[in-house]
Amino acid sequence: MFQPKIPTMPQPSGLVKAPAVVQPTTITPGTPAPAPAVAPEPSRPAVQLTPGTVVALVGAGTAVVLVVGTVLVSLLLAVAVTSASVAVCAVVLRSLIASDAKRR
Numbered sequence: 001m002f003q004p005k006i007p008t009m010p011q012p013s014g015l016v017k018a019p020a021v022v023q024p025t026t027i028t029p030g031t032p033a034p035a036p037a038v039a040p041e042p043s044r045p046a047v048q049l050t051p052g053t054v055v056a057l058v059g060a061g062t063a064v065v066l067v068v069g070t071v072l073v074s075l076l077l078a079v080a081v082t083s084a085s086v087a088v089c090a091v092v093l094r095s096l097i098a099s100d101a102k103r104r
Contacts, residue, residue: 049057
């Protein structure tokens with residue numbers, strides 16, 4: 001029951017053909033490929049900043065900083081509110097346990 005059962009390989013059915021023999025071919029050298037032409041370097045920079053694009057980039061950067069700052073402040077506020085509520089619960093439980101111990 002606990003011994004593995006190894007599947008047996010089924011016997012091939014029908015005719016089995018021998019593998020085809022590949023004949024070697026001769027390689028004749030051809031003319032070498034021409035060297036690729038080197039492109040000249042552009043005389044101007046790839047990115048040109050106009051006053052409009054600078055204003056747009058500054059505006060987009062400011063928006064990103066404000067959004068990320070808002071998210072981080074809200075996360076910090078959530079942590080502060082959670083820790084304050086846990087502290088209040090701890091004080092209430094401590095008071096209940098202390099008052100219960102005084103009654104006995």
